[in-house]
Amino acid sequence: MASKLFKNKTFSSVYHKYMIPVSKEIINMVLDFVQVKRNGQPLEMAVDGGCGTGRYTIPLAPHFKKIQGIDISESQINLANQYNLLDNVSYMVAPAEKLPAENNSVDLVNAGLAAHWFKVDKFASEAARVLKKKGCLALHGFYPTNKIEYKDLSHDLTVVMSEVWDILRPYIDKDTEHIFCQYKSIYEAIPQKDKQLITDIPVKFQMSIPEIMGLIQSICFYLIFLEKDVKGAEQLLQQTEKRFQDILGENADSAQLTMHVKHYCVLACKD
Template sequence: MAVHLFNKSAFSLTYQKYMIPVSSEITNIVLSYVKAKSNGRPLEMAVDVGCGTGRYTLPLAPHFKKVLGLDISDSQISVAKQISLAKNVSYMVAPAEKLPLKDASVDLVHAGLAAHWFTIDKFVNEANRVLKTGGCLAVHSFEPFPDFEYNNSSHKMNEVMSEVWDVLYQYFDNVTHDMFYQYQYIYDAIPLKDKERITDVCDKIQLSIPEMIGFIQAIYMFERFKEKDVKGAEKLLMQTEKRFREILGENADSDCLNMHMKYYCVLARKH
């Protein structure tokens, strides 16, 4: 399983720097759901499971008295601690399948871009154990292969990225196939009656060419490729950047392209 890649310090830094920005759309959906289900009860504790470098942990901080980020990767947690400025946020190395929390102690169990790496039956049972009555579970991710748009050259841009995906697909981890099904299997596994699944939440992200190349490097499949073939990975980046610049022409250093993402989330409340 490719999860070992997230223990590499260099990859953790690349992931933090270049992975696509946090989706405010998804964050708002999660927070609106939690607040609606709390019936005005103060939100004291949130736990962000598989928090990585804390990219989705920090947006929770203004809404809870305490937020705990958990991840099995020492290097990801190390980066999270370095960049965290919120006084009510702390981090700990721990697996999703054995949460270091007391029964009925948490208002929100959250997992962003991470749950497909978990052993789901154990994770949802642990989430159910630590949630307070009225507490919520929220997990979300995005479809792996986004669409790209740039003026009248969108087709050319997507052709280039299609060739990149063809190369990287050889290094696809089986668990990531579940991302294509928009977490239906997680929805089915949650032992709570009050639950819902929201799909096809669209978001648009603007990226410069260097940011686009960085995004490719932040994908675990590219890191896996680089482990097997450093020169091949470097060649892929150089060729891809060259083709991007040919498409954008004289505007290559000033214009941004649009990346269209499709997000989805599963939400549940414990009675």
């Protein structure tokens, strides 16, 4: 399913433009963990598995001498290369289950919003192979909440968003189920003894109505809905946008709504 979804060029463009902003909280959490486990040693190499268009590769890059982003989607990697301006960042098409790195050579293997697509056992084995002693693994994602805040209209806006997720919920498949259990099953599959799972990390950010509509289209289970029922998916977008506009009235074009999500993160260190 992941291969089919992310090889869609239109979806790749929507995903790059509208997926929620990178979480600074998660970036800081990962880097703090790596610095502690690596005992402050200079960080030479990172691999960003399932990097997509480089959304997490780029903010990690200043902290490593070199970072390699990999993804199975050529269209995602093409966009990543298009927007890459950093000399220490490179991208290539490759599966997360076959990391392009030598044994014991990597300080961090990262995967943001991606590990639920992997064959976790094979990926975990590969991560253990390429990581240095005391090298780190970071797997993180988010799940959408219904909560939207805007002045005294928060309740009505939240009701609309709740109904959107209710409509999309039947299109959650076995891969994306990991999102809603906050990677608990992935955490359990990681073989390292030194590991931790941090859940329900609150993050909020500002979005306009067009950006929220783009966000909905960038969610993988919306694309599954679209493939199965084009008319229904298009109607969902049209009706949702109109409901938001009706609630906000004259402020609809200028309003910046506060969106809430919950992030989670699996951190592990090689013995």
